[in-house]
Amino acid sequence: MYEEAPAWFEAAIDTRPERLETEVDGTTISYRCWGPADGPAIVLVHGGAAHAGWWDHIAPLVPAEYRVLALDLSGHGDSGRRDEYSLSTWASEVVAVIDHAGITSPPIVIGHSMGGWVTITTAAEYPDRVAGIVLIDSPVKESTPEERAARERTAFGPLRVYAAATDALARFRTVPEQPSSLPYIIDHIARNSMGAMLGGWAWKFDPNVFGNRTPSPEVLRKVHCRVALFRAENGLVTPDIGHLMYNLLGRVAPVIEIPLAGHHVMLDQPLSLVTGIRTILADWEHSSPQERAD
Numbered sequence: 001m002y003e004e005a006p007a008w009f010e011a012a013i014d015t016r017p018e019r020l021e022t023e024v025d026g027t028t029i030s031y032r033c034w035g036p037a038d039g040p041a042i043v044l045v046h047g048g049a050a051h052a053g054w055w056d057h058i059a060p061l062v063p064a065e066y067r068v069l070a071l072d073l074s075g076h077g078d079s080g081r082r083d084e085y086s087l088s089t090w091a092s093e094v095v096a097v098i099d100h101a102g103i104t105s106p107p108i109v110i111g112h113s114m115g116g117w118v119t120i121t122t123a124a125e126y127p128d129r130v131a132g133i134v135l136i137d138s139p140v141k142e143s144t145p146e147e148r149a150a151r152e153r154t155a156f157g158p159l160r161v162y163a164a165a166t167d168a169l170a171r172f173r174t175v176p177e178q179p180s181s182l183p184y185i186i187d188h189i190a191r192n193s194m195g196a197m198l199g200g201w202a203w204k205f206d207p208n209v210f211g212n213r214t215p216s217p218e219v220l221r222k223v224h225c226r227v228a229l230f231r232a233e234n235g236l237v238t239p240d241i242g243h244l245m246y247n248l249l250g251r252v253a254p255v256i257e258i259p260l261a262g263h264h265v266m267l268d269q270p271l272s273l274v275t276g277i278r279t280i281l282a283d284w285e286h287s288s289p290q291e292r293a294d
Contacts, residue, residue: 005184008061008271013188015060017070024093030078031097034059041103042281043094044070047113047264049175049205051077052250053192055110057185058266059106061274063281069107071097073118075206085209089263091122095129104146104226106131110277113138113236113263117215124222132284134277137235137263140245159207161200168194168201174264180234181267189267207227220248226289228280230273232261234253250292 015031032052042062044055052070059068072079073090082089098107109227111119116138123130162168172190174181194201227249231237237245242255256276261269 003183008075009057009184012060013056017056017059020100022096024074025089025154026098027074027080027082028072029071029080029097031069031101031279032056032059033101034068035062035064035066037067037102039065039067040105041067041069041098041101041107043098043107043109044068045090045094045109045111045115045118046070046073046076047111047115048209049076049203050099050112050115051193051204052206053077054189054266056188056192057270058274058277063278066281067101067103069097069101069103073115073209075209077204078241081206081208085206085211085213087117087121087213087215088125090118091125094118094122095126098129106269108132108134108281110134110136111138112136112266114213119213120219120223123225123227124219127222127224130225132228133223134228134230134280135245136230136265136273137232137237137261139236139241140215140220140248141241147150161197161202162194163200165194168203174262174267178262178264178267180260181261181264182270185267185270195248217244217248220245221247224292226284229253229255230265230276231255231271232263232265233257233259235261235263235265252290252292 017034019032021028021030046054052072055070059070062068074082075085106129109119109122116135119133123133169190193203194207195204229245231242258265258269258272265273
């Protein structure tokens with residue numbers, strides 16, 4: 001039995017989002033919405049093998065004036081599957097969700113891990129559609145541990161069907177494993193990561209989402225909107241990688257370390273992550289962008 005969830009978490013989870021769908025190139029894309037429909041917008045992009053529910057306890061803590069969207073990329077969560085996946089395809093899904101949700105002013109897009117790669121690609125390929133991006137422990141110099149685990153066949157193989165939901169829950173693991181994750185958050189995410197199917201229960205993601213999709217570091221030179229880099233103290237964006245990304249972004253993007261955090265920041269340091277997001281939003285609302293030093 002895990003420790004009792006704190007009141008802030010229970011209140012966040014009880015803030016139920018609207019559930020909507022749109023179609024992108026023949027595939028259904030599911031997304032969630034919080035906040036006023038006419039507010040400035042934020043789009044949250046999950047990592048590989050994750051889903052929009054990873055943001056359920058984060059989105060309600062964003063300032064109340066924001067419209068917050070969290071999508072299931074194709075091959076993940078409640079969205080449909082494709083024969084092939086690419087960062088460009090996922091970026092087009094981000095833009096399609098923005099359009100379908102009726103967002104008229106360019107939003108801020110926030111991506112974690114592989115979702116950060118999608119966020120970079122969205123800003124590079126749709127420069128007029130994005131006001132700013134926040135990358136959460138998204139290294140551009142190397143593949144994510146999810147990609148490596150799939151390539152090395154240590155995880156994310158053919159989906160196993162479990163006879164009972166409790167059997168699946170007992171097998172839920174993050175990649176990389178993160179002992180510091182808060183058990184009540186893991187329980188919520190795990191329960192929303194599986195679905196009933198013929199013969200039992202299985203994880204919702206498509207194992208084929210993994211491949212050689214690491215963006216070239218040079219793509220950062222194509223990003224001209226505001227950028228903030230969040231690195232987890234015990235995550236994947238080392239100081240050297242953070243410095244490389246800072247230089248490629250024209251030395252104007254702050255690199256902010258989240259103390260004690262592992263790669264999956266929303267699982268072990270959620271309130272520090274929310275504080276970082278709120279700080280960036282407050283700064284960008286009242287300051288002017290710096291010019292890049294290319």
